[in-house]
Amino acid sequence: MAKIAYILLCHKDPDAIIKQAKRLTAAGDYMAIHFDASAKPEHFKAIRAALNDNPNVTFAHKRIKCGWGEWSLVQATLYAVESAVKAFPRATHFYMLSGDCMAIKSAEYTHRFLDDNDADFIESFDYFDSDWIKTGMKEERLIYRHFFNERTQKRRFYASYHLQQRLGLTREIPADIQVQIGSQWWCLRRRTIEWVLEFTKKRRDVMRFFRTTWIPDETFFQTIVRHVVPETEIRTRTLTFLMFTDYGMPVVFYDDHYDLLLSQDFLFARKISPEAFDLKRRLGLLYAAEGVQFQISNEGRNLFKFLSGRGRIGRRFATRFWETESTLGRERELMIVICKKWHVAKRVLDRIRQVTNVPAIEYLFNEDDTPLPDLGGIQKTLGKRTRHRRALMRMLFDYYETDRLIVCMDPGEMDLLQDFAGDRSMTRMLEIQCNFTETYLIGHAMRVGLAGEQTSAETLERLLPTIRNDMVFESDRIRDAEFENMSRMREGATIDENARALSRFLSIGEDKGREIASAEYLFAD
Structure with a gap:
């Protein structure tokens, strides 16, 4: 039977992290936690103190400060994955989570689903041919070197970018790599994870390349998995249900979304509102439940679009x-x-x-x-x-x-x-x-x-x-x-x-x- 090692990247809300770890490991699964080194030290101490005695929980062997769009997110994931591989030899799958994620199916259903689907679940679309990137930089994410954080060092980020443009300081993508892109929320089999880790040790050129790309958490695993795993064994989808508004912001789920979430063909959902106490309570009980039957209808995205659009009187297309x-x-x-x-x-x-x-x-x-x-x-x-x-x-x-x-x-x-x-x-x-x-x-x-x-x-x-x-x-x-x-x-x-x-x-x-x-x-x- 499938046994999952959850890879949890988090930076806040220690109480929720402790509850999530206890909930997921109570069903026999595992968890490896990377808590952002830039977060409050007392929060990390609280998490360690609460989970140190749990044999199914381990921590990334090294903590680093993480920033959105930076290589640090990928490196933190690798540290947590390496610790999980070493600590949990019986883990058959490795599932990437954030602190805002919660299970929307029972452990029983989740294990059976993974047993019945011998594949890796990761979005991986061709970087250049797909329309995954809707606006903003595309090729520029890869061919220029990005040393600064676009959110916290905006002036330096764009000064460096424009300087490289003016001087023509572009670089080649490694010749045997076809860059892919997709969601960072994946579920990979143990064999695949071991192949990825082996690849990171052998291909230092590829590692150097990705370290200075922009938003590599959307491209690194998505590309490497395609490189080491046969295409027939990859399901180009995520098992985590997430939606975005028209403004590119993640949709947040609240107490009245319980039935909608359960009917989606996914195992987890993000983002769950910190104030959705009843939703978190019900989903927490659900993971440990047995014999639950799920009616999968998968209408979530269309339903959200319909309901959120009721408040709009105007339309997109104004008169020219x-x-x-x-x-x-x-x-x-x-x-x-x-x-x-x-x-x-x-x-x-x-x-x-x-x-x-x-x-x-x-x-x-x-x-x-x-x-x-x-x-x-x-x-x-x-x-x-x-x-x-x-x-x-x-x-x-x-x-x-x-x-x-x-x-x-x-x-x-x-x-x-x-x-x-x-x-x-x-x-x-x-x-x-x-x-x-x-x-x-x-x-x-x-x-x-x-x-x-x-x-x-x-x-x-x-x-x-x-x-x-x-x-x-x-x-x-x-x-x-x-x-x-x-x-x-x-x-x-x-x-x-x-x-x-x-x-x-x-x-x-x-x-x-x-x-x-x-x-x-x-x-x-």
């Missing part, structure tokens, strides 16, 4: 300065069908096409594959369509040689609705209000990635009211905006009532409106 004064044209009439159930709006649009000759386009700002004519590339992506929305609409009016055009939009596109409503052209809107059954909401959650086939009933029970309230909120926002020329169709309304709404929206007779509204299948799910 050159579009501020543009207009669709005073004589033109843009008609917008607004509906959360896209299939209902598409049916209404299809009926409108049959009864009128007005060109009608489906969700062009929501669906990539909406059929559109070739407009010189502006129509190719949702991003381009949204950024250049007025120019796109003018081109569509011109393409169809019409002064009347119908489009569909999701009620969440409030910025687009307000933008078009403020144009000098005539803008008419038709909101189609539908009923949302629980079955539909579950299907919607699955379609947009908020839930999966294995999502537990308890998670859905908490999620569905949020989704329903979100849809109500979107509709209320449209009503509160008090758009001119707004009409509404309702699923529970009579055919005559919906016919009158269609008549006002399309400027057609009520008989034609009734012809459109009388289709029995319009609101069917």
Whole structure:
């Protein structure tokens, strides 16, 4: 059976470290601790005093001061790994942790998972071909030498960097090394760890190279493991669940994230809030529990994105300065069908096409594959369509040689609705209000990635009211905006009532409106 040596890098909160070490070793696993040498000495003394008698805990044979982005983080990890290899000959796996991590599965589940998956778990993507680095330095991290800490010695860091740039002092990457990049939270088998340590002793050139790269904890192990282990034995993923906000900051988990964390296909999670006392208590009890069944649904990232986005009224794509004064044209009439159930709006649009000759386009700002004519590339992506929305609409009016055009939009596109409503052209809107059954909401959650086939009933029970309230909120926002020329169709309304709404929206007779509204299948799910 798998026995894990946890490699813990930490620098604060000694009480939490002591509890974590006792919790993880109580299940028969091991721990090697490197406590930052720049931290308070009394904190380290407290940790040593509390854990000295625990045979399953050891400490890095050397402590050093660590800094973000520096080689010191890798060196501290190596010191802890070397001590763990020596102290725990029965350890089969070595799992990298921080003081902010906690197990989100039981020891029983964790050991069984590692027994069933004979592989190394480490993110390792090609440094140059992948898009793992989104912004900032890329090649410069490697080809220049970085002697200073970017956070604490910013002026020296960039002065050294720019000087090397001006003088052309670049260097070559070791010829037989293909640099990889990924998360620093890995789980490696004992054989792999021994190969890595052997590599560090033999390849002093590679060690010299990485010592002056920037943020080597994202590249060192990721590269060396690829060099010593066959690709078929590497799973390019981390077993630690972590997320980042739009601002690049780690998402912090609190007491009400317990069920969400347990449903993720990971063994640990970071970062757990220091104030999440109940979450830490429940997760602590979980690791020692037996016979726990986990329903893996893995919707965490999409769920977080959905929930955190509810507070945003604005959108990413603001109007470009050159579009501020543009207009669709005073004589033109843009008609917008607004509906959360896209299939209902598409049916209404299809009926409108049959009864009128007005060109009608489906969700062009929501669906990539909406059929559109070739407009010189502006129509190719949702991003381009949204950024250049007025120019796109003018081109569509011109393409169809019409002064009347119908489009569909999701009620969440409030910025687009307000933008078009403020144009000098005539803008008419038709909101189609539908009923949302629980079955539909579950299907919607699955379609947009908020839930999966294995999502537990308890998670859905908490999620569905949020989704329903979100849809109500979107509709209320449209009503509160008090758009001119707004009409509404309702699923529970009579055919005559919906016919009158269609008549006002399309400027057609009520008989034609009734012809459109009388289709029995319009609101069917």
